[in-house]
Amino acid sequence: xxxxxxxxxxxxxxxxxxxxxxxxxxxALGFSSAAAAPDIQVALNVSKAxxxxxxxxxxxxxxxxxxxxxxxxxxxxxxxxTDPLNGLFEGSARQWLSDAVTSERSxxxxxxxxxxxxxxxxxxxxxxGDVMELHDxxxxxLEILDGDKSVHTEHAVARYVVLMTPGADHWVIRQxxxxxEF
Amino acid sequence: xxxxxxxxxxxxxxxxxxxxxxCSIFLPAAYAQEARLIVPSSVIAGNSTSIATSGxxxxxxxxxxxxxxxxxxxxxxxxxxxxxxDVRTAGRYEGIVCTSSCSSAQxxxxxxxxxxxxxxxxxxxxxxxxxxxxxxxxxxxxxxHNMVLAATSVEFQLTSKGVSPVTPHAQSLGxxxxxxxxxxxxxxxxxxxxxxxxxxxxxxxxxxxxxxCNLRIKGQRNAKGVLVETDPIHDCLGNPVPDGTVVxxxxxxxxxxxxxxxxxxxxxxxxxxxxxxxxxxxxxxxxVMGNELRVGAQE
Numbered sequence: 001x002x003x004x005x006x007x008x009x010x011x012x013x014x015x016x017x018x019x020x021x022x023x024x025x026x027x028a029l030g031f032s033s034a035a036a037a038p039d040i041q042v043a044l045n046v047s048k049a050x051x052x053x054x055x056x057x058x059x060x061x062x063x064x065x066x067x068x069x070x071x072x073x074x075x076x077x078x079x080x081x082t083d084p085l086n087g088l089f090e091g092s093a094r095q096w097l098s099d100a101v102t103s104e105r106s107x108x109x110x111x112x113x114x115x116x117x118x119x120x121x122x123x124x125x126x127x128x129g130d131v132m133e134l135h136d137x138x139x140x141x142l143e144i145l146d147g148d149k150s151v152h153t154e155h156a157v158a159r160y161v162v163l164m165t166p167g168a169d170h171w172v173i174r175q176x177x178x179x180x181e182f
Numbered sequence: 183x184x185x186x187x188x189x190x191x192x193x194x195x196x197x198x199x200x201x202x203x204x205c206s207i208f209l210p211a212a213y214a215q216e217a218r219l220i221v222p223s224s225v226i227a228g229n230s231t232s233i234a235t236s237g238x239x240x241x242x243x244x245x246x247x248x249x250x251x252x253x254x255x256x257x258x259x260x261x262x263x264x265x266x267x268d269v270r271t272a273g274r275y276e277g278i279v280c281t282s283s284c285s286s287a288q289x290x291x292x293x294x295x296x297x298x299x300x301x302x303x304x305x306x307x308x309x310x311x312x313x314x315x316x317x318x319x320x321x322x323x324x325x326x327h328n329m330v331l332a333a334t335s336v337e338f339q340l341t342s343k344g345v346s347p348v349t350p351h352a353q354s355l356g357x358x359x360x361x362x363x364x365x366x367x368x369x370x371x372x373x374x375x376x377x378x379x380x381x382x383x384x385x386x387x388x389x390x391x392x393x394x395c396n397l398r399i400k401g402q403r404n405a406k407g408v409l410v411e412t413d414p415i416h417d418c419l420g421n422p423v424p425d426g427t428v429v430x431x432x433x434x435x436x437x438x439x440x441x442x443x444x445x446x447x448x449x450x451x452x453x454x455x456x457x458x459x460x461x462x463x464x465x466x467x468x469x470v471m472g473n474e475l476r477v478g479a480q481e
Contacts, residue, residue: 050355051362092327096249096271103251111246123356127317128304133356144246144276146253151244151284158274161329161356163321175329178248178273180290182356 040074041117042067049122052129062120062132062164065171070116073097077111080104090165091174108147116140120162129166135182136160217241217258217279221289227272227326228294232261233287235279242280247291248273272328296322296330301376303385309392310369311419314362316340316387318350320376321358331357334378338363342372342389365389369421391421397429397472399465407456408433408477410463414449422449427467429453435461 044063046054054062065088072084082098089097104110117139124133137159144152159182163175217237225231235241237258245252245264249271256262256279269275272293278286300321308315318338322330336359340348350363366372369391375384395418401410410431415423429451431442436459444453455463460479465472 051353051360095327099249099271100247100251103249107244107251107253109244109246109251109253111251124358124360126302126319126360127362128302130302130304131319131321131358133358135356142276144244144278146242146244146280151280152246152276152278152286154286161331163329176248177329178290179331180274 039115040067040070042070042120043118044120044122046122049125049132052125052127054122054125054132058129061171062122062134066118066120066134066136066162066164066173069173070113070118074113074116076101077104077113080110088170088172089174089176090167090172093163093173093176096176110145112141112143112145114141114143132164132171134162134164136162217281218285219277219279219287221277221287223289225269225275225289225291226294227291227324227328228266228270230264230266231269232263233277234261235259237281239281244278244280245275246278247271247275250275270326272324272326293328293330293332294324294326296334296378297325298323298381299336299376299378299383301383301385303374303387305387307388307390308365310365310389310417310421311367311392313364315365316363316372316374317360318363318374318376318385319358319360320378320383322378329357334359337377339375339377340366340372341375342366342368343370344368367419367421391423392417392419394423394427394429394467394470397465397467397470399431399463399472399475401455401463401475401477403477404454406454407458408461408463409452409454410465410475411452412446412450412465412472415446415451415467416449423467427451429465429467431455431463431465433457433461433463435459 042063044059046059069088072088075084076082076097080101082101085094085097119137121135122132123135139157142154142156143150158178161177161179162173164171164173217235220234222231235258239258241256241258243254243256243262245268250268252268269291272291275289275291276286278284302319304317320336322334324330336352338350338352338361340350340363345366348363350361352359352361366389369389372387372389373384374387375382394415397415398413399410401408412429417423423446425447427446428443429446431444431453433440433455435457442453442455444451457477461477463475463477
């Protein structure tokens, strides 16, 4: 093989290797960012709220705070830590989730909620605006692991009855109770 | 095992037969160990229950619920007993059993009977004679703090002094019961109660006089000017307005206008106005205007 052909061959190998390294780097970034921020979609319907109508600002707050609550819930169960639960869960909801995290930690289990979508509907808004009941039809990919071994995976559809109350600057979840039907 | 099959059946020249015989030995053994869970059709929170299993041998059982994550070794073919503490929280539970592979089943735990109420009443102070001014919300829970969504009978009652108790009409939405009630005509405390199966939760709302009504003033000249005072101030239902209610006295004398704010004390507001000339004095409190008082010049 001539010297020029050798040089061309080496150049193309270097190019291929560079492209491959770039692709791997992009994929790695994609996976790491996906792991850090769960993808959660939330839609809220306030048309049936009664006896009080939901104000536009309240609607935005509920949407924002409910989504963040599920982000925190997912992180808490995936990391077996109660730290992410601070602030957006109070009362029974916080106690149950803390118990779940504690139980998982002692059993060596972890639960992952992925690809979540929540269809929220306000069914009750108190006359003085101090408590709200919502119904959530949630879809997510659920995985339960025993250490590194996956023991259960499913695409689940779950129905939740949610009680939320206003805090100082955000709404908190006080009850998150799954039911077979509304 | 395959070498034994080869020797016994002389199947070196027939690999298909070897595979068939291997499957006929291994598959039944594998199928015999396959585990299944048979979950109960209904579970009430806090009640012990059991999950039947099929198969044979040892397996690992997992129970994952809203507040629970349990892992234990079990024997297939025997029932797995769940303690009351395992199913205390209402919601969706995942039962999983694993041998070489895993199988799962889901079931729901329902709340037990309602034994307590979260009872919210607003406002803490309300003017008398206001329609639908008082609202109450009651949420029933069982002993494990599960919200009871089934129809629950809760009786509300408004009781104030000198008035027959009033039972407002309660409505139910999504398991929550709520009502609206009117404040009575008499000022004072009204007790609002919510009763659930013999257990009563009470709240107090203070009813206060509404806006002053029929404001009347009278005045008298003295050395310092004019001393003005009101008749006892009541709302339109006859309730004396609370001490501290502000009455504004205005004195107009030609182009000069002066005002004095005076608080009500024991139903009456008083003010000393420095008016030496002929003066027209009026009073107002909230949105209510009183009569005008014309006082001649000081001699």
